[in-house]
Amino acid sequence: DAKTTQPPSMDCAEGRAANLPCNHSTISGNEYVYWYRQIHSQGPQYIIHGLKNNETNEMASLIITEDRKSSTLILPHATLRDTAVYYCIVRVARDDKIIFGKGTRLHILP
Amino acid sequence: EAGVTQFPSHSVIEKGQTVTLRCDPISGHDNLYWYRRVMGKEIKFLLHFVKESKQDESGMPNNRFLAERTGGTYSTLKVQPAELEDSGVYFCASSQLGGLAGLPYEQYFGPGTRLTVT
Numbered sequence: 001d002a003k004t005t006q007p008p009s010m011d012c013a014e015g016r017a018a019n020l021p022c023n024h025s026t027i028s029g030n031e032y033v034y035w036y037r038q039i040h041s042q043g044p045q046y047i048i049h050g051l052k053n054n055e056t057n058e059m060a061s062l063i064i065t066e067d068r069k070s071s072t073l074i075l076p077h078a079t080l081r082d083t084a085v086y087y088c089i090v091r092v093a094r095d096d097k098i099i100f101g102k103g104t105r106l107h108i109l110p
Numbered sequence: 111e112a113g114v115t116q117f118p119s120h121s122v123i124e125k126g127q128t129v130t131l132r133c134d135p136i137s138g139h140d141n142l143y144w145y146r147r148v149m150g151k152e153i154k155f156l157l158h159f160v161k162e163s164k165q166d167e168s169g170m171p172n173n174r175f176l177a178e179r180t181g182g183t184y185s186t187l188k189v190q191p192a193e194l195e196d197s198g199v200y201f202c203a204s205s206q207l208g209g210l211a212g213l214p215y216e217q218y219f220g221p222g223t224r225l226t227v228t
Contacts, residue, residue, distance in 0.1 A: 043219030100153040
């Protein structure tokens, strides 16, 4: 079973920042937080990952709380192409399978 | 650099027939994974190859499913005989082997094969 909890759906206006929350209260010390998304009819796409520190790349930012029990994925300027299901995943520090939960369906509104 | 490719993109077969799905990972990726999503359900892990060896096949639903990765390059997933409940989208993903620190590299997914069993 997935070890994360996410809201089933969210709306965000185009051009605004989309903030997607994730709870992972049982995360252990060697587990990373990963985010993937699946745009309709495509394969899942890696977005970002982190362990303790906040991370930023060209797609998004990841904010992890100090106790590591929750995190937030931030898409700074959402576009219609960001409409997708977003998955928050915790993975151990090895080449492990991904356990997908239900994710958050993000709707970007024009 | 080419991404993960899967063939065919769609397959429609009758119950009882055999189907073989193919996955070509990104060149140099030793990890290869198979996942599937059946209608209305979450994406589920099927199995994991490291090079040509099966590392974890705990997600394989039953012995009608056979995965191979001869030579550690492309992989095939055969379903024989296919049943109605096998319908869904089958995804393949690949990644590099983790480094000394054990960091799990991100997995790159293919576009999937949509299998319909009638």
